[in-house]
Amino acid sequence: MAERSASAAIVGVAESDEIGNVPGKSALQLHAEAAFNALEDAGLSKADVDGLFTAGYSTYDTGEYLGISPRYTDSTSVGGSSFVIHVGHAAAAIAAGRCEVALITHGQAGRSARAPVVRDAGLPIAQYESPYGIIGQPIAYSMAASRYMHRYGEDRTRQALAEIAVATRKWAVLNPKAMMREPLSFDDYHDSRWISYPFHLLDCCIVTDAGAAVVVTSAERARSLPKEPVWVLGAAEHHDHAGISQMGDLTLTPAHVTGPAALAEAGVTHDDIDLAMIYDSFTYTVLVTLESLGYCGPGEGPDFVADQRTAPGGDFPMNTSGGGLSYTHPGMYGIFLVVEAVRQLRGEAGARQVEDVRLSLVNGTGGSLSSTGTIVLGVG
Amino acid sequence: MAEAYDRPLPVPQPESDFYWEKAKAHELWLRHCNGCGRTYFYPRDICPHCFSRETEWAQASGRGTLHAFGIVHRGPTPAFRDHVPYIVALVDLEEGARMPTTLVGVEPDPAHVRIGMALEVTFDDVTEAITLPRFRPAT
Numbered sequence: 428m429a430e431r432s433a434s435a436a437i438v439g440v441a442e443s444d445e446i447g448n449v450p451g452k453s454a455l456q457l458h459a460e461a462a463f464n465a466l467e468d469a470g471l472s473k474a475d476v477d478g479l480f481t482a483g484y485s486t487y488d489t490g491e492y493l494g495i496s497p498r499y500t501d502s503t504s505v506g507g508s509s510f511v512i513h514v515g516h517a518a519a520a521i522a523a524g525r526c527e528v529a530l531i532t533h534g535q536a537g538r539s540a541r542a543p544v545v546r547d548a549g550l551p552i553a554q555y556e557s558p559y560g561i562i563g564q565p566i567a568y569s570m571a572a573s574r575y576m577h578r579y580g581e582d583r584t585r586q587a588l589a590e591i592a593v594a595t596r597k598w599a600v601l602n603p604k605a606m607m608r609e610p611l612s613f614d615d616y617h618d619s620r621w622i623s624y625p626f627h628l629l630d631c632c633i634v635t636d637a638g639a640a641v642v643v644t645s646a647e648r649a650r651s652l653p654k655e656p657v658w659v660l661g662a663a664e665h666h667d668h669a670g671i672s673q674m675g676d677l678t679l680t681p682a683h684v685t686g687p688a689a690l691a692e693a694g695v696t697h698d699d700i701d702l703a704m705i706y707d708s709f710t711y712t713v714l715v716t717l718e719s720l721g722y723c724g725p726g727e728g729p730d731f732v733a734d735q736r737t738a739p740g741g742d743f744p745m746n747t748s749g750g751g752l753s754y755t756h757p758g759m760y761g762i763f764l765v766v767e768a769v770r771q772l773r774g775e776a777g778a779r780q781v782e783d784v785r786l787s788l789v790n791g792t793g794g795s796l797s798s799t800g801t802i803v804l805g806v807g
Numbered sequence: 808m809a810e811a812y813d814r815p816l817p818v819p820q821p822e823s824d825f826y827w828e829k830a831k832a833h834e835l836w837l838r839h840c841n842g843c844g845r846t847y848f849y850p851r852d853i854c855p856h857c858f859s860r861e862t863e864w865a866q867a868s869g870r871g872t873l874h875a876f877g878i879v880h881r882g883p884t885p886a887f888r889d890h891v892p893y894i895v896a897l898v899d900l901e902e903g904a905r906m907p908t909t910l911v912g913v914e915p916d917p918a919h920v921r922i923g924m925a926l927e928v929t930f931d932d933v934t935e936a937i938t939l940p941r942f943r944p945a946t
Contacts, residue, residue: 561895621880
């Protein structure tokens with residue numbers, strides 16, 4: 428195979444010093460630690476950064492805190508997918524000569540924040556959903572899952588959700604940074620309490636404190652750095668609603684646009700991908716996203732994930748960090764998908780390393796299945 | 808109302824004052840587009856489908872079917888924790904729009920909640936100022 432390259436590469440990734448239950452740190456502290464660690468991983472310094480990206484906060488807030496005054500700034504904030512979308516934006520900005528070293532940061536004290544995040548009471552979601560107690564993603568996503576079950580069968584859907592929860596935990600057991608490292612049985616899944624039917628507790632991501640950062644730079648600069656560049660081969664983004672009540676088809680996410688587009692830009696197909704990193708805010712998010720991305724047809728997801736196919740040793744390795752379900756999920760999770768994909772592509776994933784990973788597809792999902800960003804990353 | 812209402816209330820906006828005023832009168836009104844002929848939720852002046860400005864208020868029948876639901880067992884905020892379990896729902900209205908709501912008059916048990924079931928609007932005067940349209944099984 429010819430050497431892969433692209434106009435931009437990921438050259439640094441890291442989490443904050445600690446992730447999980449970190450009551451002693453603010454969200455911005457988590458941003459800063461992750462930024463420090465990712466720049467160190469890249470072999471670059473703060474002075475090299477001229478492009479700044481974040482979501483949740485404005486980049487002028489993170490820029491001030493970090494002491495970075497960029498010439499390219501992007502606070503695209505469309506939920507947990509944002510940071511995957513930022514990778515595509517960074518590659519485009521670098522290709523256009525608008526910046527050379529892009530720093531994407533994230534930090535959230537999802538468990539331990541001392542002040543709640545206040546939302547605009549005038550937004551339609553606040554006006555038409557919140558008064559009914561349709562608040563927060565477990566409730567929104569559970570409604571979507573009920574529609575899927577109605578359409579494609581309750582028992583086989585339930586089995587698929589359990590398969591995903593159990594398989595993902597097996598990966599987390601292998602990741603020292605994961606919060607949930609006790610093995611999980613199918614009985615544990617089925618016996619866990621209801622959060623919002625059809626979701627059990629173990630259909631839902633954990634809630635953690637965590638930060639992460641990603642450094643993207645030009646092909647030329649990347650080749651001068653100590654670690655192997657991870658090329659950004661394709662990227663696409665899409666959103667089609669904000670509130671769950673405005674989602675046209677609850678069984679199809681915006682990944683039906685971003686999956687095919689990112690693969691086409693990379694010039695590869697589903698079968699070429701060695702590792703899938705699929706945002707797992709909920710078990711259902713994975714099921715509906717695999718179908719939306721085109722890995723299988725509508726309603727075929729339960730067959731696709733059957734028999735622990737996505738677990739260690741299975742022929743479709745997925746969410747090898749342990750995912751949002753078992754590794755970490757501070758509120759917006761997308762950047763952690765990128766961190767794990769890069770580690771796997773570099774061969775730095777330790778006990779959970781998948782053999783010979785050359786291409787990874789990363790799909791972030793944000794809001795109420797509202798937005799997705801898909802990127803294809805590769806080495807070699 | 809014996810106790811103060813402690814759950815979130817809508818803050819009507821200029822484009823939705825009419826919707827909430829009609830709800831208070833126990834009527835459900837939607838926005839209808841004369842450009843493309845579609846009725847949509849939530850109310851806004853310019854049609855989200857065809858971007859026509861030729862839109863107007865139209866009274867809905869209040870009838871629809873259940874599109875999707877969840878049975879909430881863990882209240883999302885402290886104010887809801889005394890009210891679980893409750894059934895959140897998306898309802899396909901006869902006019903073609905879909906709206907979020909909660910179901911009343913149905914056991915919060917999956918055996919009693921069926922997607923596709925016929926529903927009709929009912930009005931819950933939660934405060935003196937605000938009435939929430941909810942849905943119950945059609946009679």
